Amino acid sequence: MTAVPVRRSKRNATRIGGVRPATIVWSVVAVVVAIVWAFPVYWMVNSAFVPNIELQSFIPKFFPVHPTWSNFAxxxxxxxxxxxxxxxxxxxxxxxxxxxxxxxxxxxxxxxxxxxxxxxxxxxxxxxxxxxxxxxxxxxxxxxxxxxxxxxxxxxxxxxxxxxxxxxxxxxxxxxxxxxxxxxxxxxxxxxxxxxxxxxxxxxxxxxxxxxxxxxxxxxxxxxxxxxxxxxxxxxxxxxxxxxxxxxxxxxxxxxxxxxxxxxxxxxxxxxxxxxxxxxxxxxxxxxxxxxxx
Amino acid sequence: MSGVLVRRRARPAPYLLLIPAILVLLLGMGYPVVWQITTSFQEFGLAQQFGKPAEWVGLQNYIGLATDPQFWAVLARSIAFCIVGAAATVIIGTALALLMTRVPAAIRLTLQVSLLLAWAMPIVAAMTVWIWLFDRRRGAVNYVLGLLGIDMHRYDWLSNPWTFFLVAGVIVVWMSVPFVAFSVYAGLTQVSDEVIEAASLDGANAWQRFRLVIAPLIAPVLSIVLVLNLIWDLRVFTHFTFLQDAGGKSSEFDVLGTYIYKVGAGAGDFGTSAAVSILTLAITILLSWFYVRQTIKEDKAS
Missing domain, CATH: 1.10.3720.10 (MetI-like)
Known part of the structure; x- marks a missing residue:
């Protein structure tokens, strides 16, 4: 039961010249999935720094514009x-x-x-x-x-x-x-x-x-x-x-x-x-x- | 070779080395299993809590369950949740693993880091943030759906059993997909590029390449992660406890774990809760049997 390192695929290296259009489409999909998957973790940290008064609003704050430690306190x-x-x-x-x-x-x-x-x-x-x-x-x-x-x-x-x-x-x-x-x-x-x-x-x-x-x-x-x-x-x-x-x-x-x-x-x-x-x-x-x- | 001699000599050493592990397993797992089995054949209610000796009642607890439509509903819901959750997890996880093989290294790394973050989240923290995301008044989910033209404003996801289980499913899939994606990706990197290129030269399209060339090669990984996810999706007590704290609490929102807790620790009917536990154990052992067989087989082969 040895550790299996995650090997990098060599397939991309074998492609001939330039970037294929399919690669661009898949890359966009991958980035969107990455954002969606990490979002809850981001949201936890983000909400922890947004002042309570701003969290009361019905429009979510997607970025802590006025970060605060008061939630932690x-x-x-x-x-x-x-x-x-x-x-x-x-x-x-x-x-x-x-x-x-x-x-x-x-x-x-x-x-x-x-x-x-x-x-x-x-x-x-x-x-x-x-x-x-x-x-x-x-x-x-x-x-x-x-x-x-x-x-x-x-x-x-x-x-x-x-x-x-x-x-x-x-x-x-x-x-x-x-x-x-x-x-x-x-x-x-x-x-x-x-x-x-x-x-x-x-x-x-x-x-x-x-x-x-x-x-x-x-x-x-x-x-x-x-x-x-x-x-x-x-x-x-x-x-x-x-x-x-x-x-x-x-x-x-x-x-x-x-x-x-x-x-x-x-x-x-x-x-x-x-x-x-x-x-x-x-x-x-x-x-x-x-x-x-x- | 002395090595062979050392290993073959019959000595008490291996057994001595095993004693601590065996003792703690007997104490922490063995005794509770035996207790559950015994108690499931006993009348063990509130009276026994106050010292009345437990009475043997044979299969009465099991018969009581078999004739209780509420229990059947909980069992059916648990099994359905488990199957749908595990299937969705494996399909999405495999799709993401395939996606990883098609993008440049930097983008693959971005996706992997994002999946790792989700995987690393402690379950209790994940539950609180998801409940906040689905908050009916100020949650980000209802807001974003509103932007997309779907008016869900003030919709309380956790008050209706169907949307409650949908939210639970989303959370379980979100947490379990990373493990599947990484395992399948590790399997995919073992599939040689030559085989795939040969298949495309022979005129196989992407779906044919996956079904006829890649899928058979990663079948062992797929079957193991599927069984593991089936087993894991039966143990969702923590998820459902947090969701019930925030939403519906009646038996329509129960799975086996929360049902056992309510009947046992809540209502004090330990006999019935033990019987449900034994059924849950039986389902798990049935599923584990496949995992164990597969693991032993592959372990010997390697």
């Missing part, structure tokens, strides 16, 4: 944003560290050893990866409640680890398998212990795979809504997605202040977009690795 005014940020960071940190550690050990077992039950384990992982939270979250709520862990960071993070581990095992398995065991053995012949060989040779080569998997885990935990909704019930224990929903609901009891809601959404979205752009290539290749032969 309003969104974080009561401090609940920072509380939710802290809880999101804590839940996500535990989920990332836990899932990467467990998945890494499992990936080592799968790609460095042949053992009874190996293929069954892989099959089960593939199935588990597909299970919808919708069909499990009531049971997970009852379980966390029975353990007395409702509204705790631990209760929610453990469920997150279970959701994230299967895919991270698949991702890391490919990376571990990509590093030949012979490298380690050569180092052992040269006098390093097995652990030493692993730490000095394999581990540094694995770093990109670990980073990619960690970012994947971060995105899953940071964006998760369904499980958080049932396991974090108190207002003091909300992750950012729950906080954003509460913020919209609170705003809707008056006239929804869309400027503030968009500012709040922007605050939640920006770190995710940045991380996502770093890791996306690996995510695509991970999910369809088998189907795209490189």
């Amino acid at each position: 309003g969104a974080v005014a009561d401090g609940s944003f920072f509380q939710a940020l802290g809880i999101s960071l804590a839940v996500t940190l535990i989920a990332v560290v836990g899932s990467i550690l467990f998945a890494f050990l499992a990936a080592l077992a799968i790609s460095r050893f042949r053992f009874r039950g190996r293929v069954s384990f892989l099959l089960v992982l593939l199935f588990i990866q597909m299970l919808p939270a919708e069909a499990l979250f009531i049971a997970q709520y009852k379980m966390v409640a029975a353990a007395g862990l409702l509204d705790t960071i631990v209760g929610t993070s453990v469920i997150y680890i279970a959701y994230i581990v299967p895919f991270t095992v698949w991702m890391l398995r490919g990376f571990v398998a990509g590093i030949p065991a012979e490298l380690e053995e050569a180092a052992m012949v040269d006098g390093l212990s097995r652990t030493g060989a692993f730490l000095r040779i394999t581990f540094p080569l694995l770093a990109p795979g670990l980073v990619a998997s960690a970012v994947y885990a971060f995105l899953q935990a940071w964006n998760e809504f369904t499980v958080a909704l049932v396991t974090l019930t108190s207002d003091q224990m909300q992750t950012l997605p729950l906080w954003l929903r509460g913020f919209v609901q609170a705003s809707a009891t008056r006239e929804t202040d869309w400027g503030q809601v968009m500012a709040a959404s922007t605050l939640v979205a920006i770190p995710v977009i940045v991380f996502f752009l770093i890791v996306q290539g690996r995510l695509t290749s991970g999910l369809v690795a088998g189907a795209v032969k490189g």
